[in-house]
Amino acid sequence: MISKNRIKQINALKQKKNRQEIGLFIVEGKKLADEILKSNFCIQTIVATTEWLAENFNILPDCEIVETNEAGLKKVSGLTTAQKVLLLVEIPKNHSSESDSEKLILALDNINDPGNLGTIIRIADWFGVGKVVCSLCSVDVFNPKAVQATMGAIARVGVIYADLTKYIGNAKKNNLPVYGTFLKGKNIYNERLTRNGIIVMGSEARGISPEIEKLIDQKIHIPSFPAAQPTSESLNISTATAIVCAEFRRRCI
């Protein structure tokens, strides 16, 4: 059974300050747990039904196991549907030492919505974008909604938090081209796009901030269709990221 103290501890992890203090984040559901179990993440605790534990006994890592039932899991779940498994996973340290010069990197300038961040990580995974760099004020990637929206891609994509001005400044010294999406940018389909570089995406409400705009080498834009017809003011940030990443990769195939 799951103790009252344990319930309290897990629910505390739904808040960023507690996650940072304790150094753990929550992963819920079979599919996501599968991905994490296969990854390099370090699992501290598995809370699961007897059934899930029996099905997965041969792949369980060396960690604390809390056996409970679906009612027990419901008490710690952030989802509306009852799950069979929940993991407490160690938050990895920022590891930004590896070279970026050969990579395509996404830089997110103050992204606010955890669902958007998670979806962008899933997109990065699909398109082989090795790293997602979030500005320091961006939403926490270990927010349960963000983790959920990655659908497991968080196990494969490196996410770091950094001062974007400094990060991009350094990258430019290494001749990495810097792209940014702007409503008044140039039609992406007419632009030269490279295999490596940094693609900056702005915040949901305010786009790319003026300090970061100064660092952009190439301002790009996804054209609406047909050109002159009244349409939405913009695309959602994860939608725009998807189209931009797809176009960068299309050029390489």
Added chain:
Amino acid sequence: MISKNRIKQINALKQKKNRQEIGLFIVEGKKLADEILKSNFCIQTIVATTEWLAENFNILPDCEIVETNEAGLKKVSGLTTAQKVLLLVEIPKNHSSESDSEKLILALDNINDPGNLGTIIRIADWFGVGKVVCSLCSVDVFNPKAVQATMGAIARVGVIYADLTKYIGNAKKNNLPVYGTFLKGKNIYNERLTRNGIIVMGSEARGISPEIEKLIDQKIHIPSFPAAQPTSESLNISTATAIVCAEFRRRCI
């Protein structure tokens, strides 16, 4: 002031069966209200702060006005941030009589998530997709979360609910090509794509159903990058829709 009865009536509209019975849906927030006020939608009631009403007095339609304060609006809001305006808008009747032969149409086979549906309508708006046809079991487009995610695009994109098998069957009689996205489809970048046609997108969990699959002329797929690297199982449905629509339109520019 806003009466208790009115609060009850508005909150009832958060449920599909009440929306269908009463024939109204909720629109919240300045930006979305602006779009609806400019559209052909018929507004029944405006609940707004004195300030919003003063700012917009010259564009108010002939409808019931309920003046209140932000505390009053909070009692009926479905959003976490307090809004200055909420509209009760008449649900339009399905109008599917116009010809589809020249259009690009999206068909959604049992989409479940209101946020995804709203985002797809915003994508359709951006790419000039004239109509979104949802299967009968799909989530209600007038769900407040769906309306919100459209960011106003609902004012420009026609959304209908139909038996998809019949709808697509009829379209095929008119020689409209039918595309569908499949994990095992052909690389979209190597396929011939037309200016018109139906693009079928499957449900979040199960993809395109076997009955609908039989009607697809061209099975397409968004390739991951690099080709052989382990990656996510799939892309989110709204992400995939965005990339597919962008690619159809890129061919036309």
